[in-house]
Amino acid sequence: DVKVTQSSRYLVKRTGEKVFLECVQDMDHENMFWYRQDPGLGLRLIYFSYDVKMKEKGDIPEGYSVSREKKERFSLILESASTNQTSMYLCASSYRGRLDTEAFFGQGTRLTVV
């Protein structure tokens, strides 16, 4: 089974802190994604990556950055956390170039910024 593992299920951080959310997948997927989930808004794409050291902005990249130094790991960074970044963060991965591929999701990290 594909496993996408997010390092924390719950996090509480203070405003202004630098926050790292880590995601690791074990299926050698090329694509990795970070989504943010908020009630009534569904899932919104923050950043994605097609390969090591490559990144693309999604729909809501402001206030976030990412790092992909190894194929299996994709990190989301909140440079200076703010209360409006309190949300559920979901990491996903998928094969590149397979037309029938779906995305596999981690369990999510619920981040609260106080």
Place this chain on the structure above:
Amino acid sequence: AQSVTQLGSHVSVSEGALVLLRCNYSSSVPPYLFWYVQYPNQGLQLLLKYTTGATLVKGINGFEAEFKKSETSFHLTKPSAHMSDAAEYFCAVTLLWGNTPLVFGKGTRLSVIA
């Protein structure tokens, strides 16, 4: 650009009744379509997907969906609801030949009443 509209942010059905969750998509090219389910405090799990071929797709837990190109729809159904079906359901679309990330609808919360 592709988009997804899920009609009804909340649907309530009685146990044993038909479940119908509506999804319409917008895409200028042939789409791949997905339904995901999310149980409380969990990540997303794939229910079913349409890529090519048969337009009626069967998924896990007795769910199925029919791709109707003329109606740009991909509604999710289950003949008889079970209490365990209570969850949030997301419809998603991606392009047939691109490495484009999934675009999600805003989700429909399904409640099942005993």
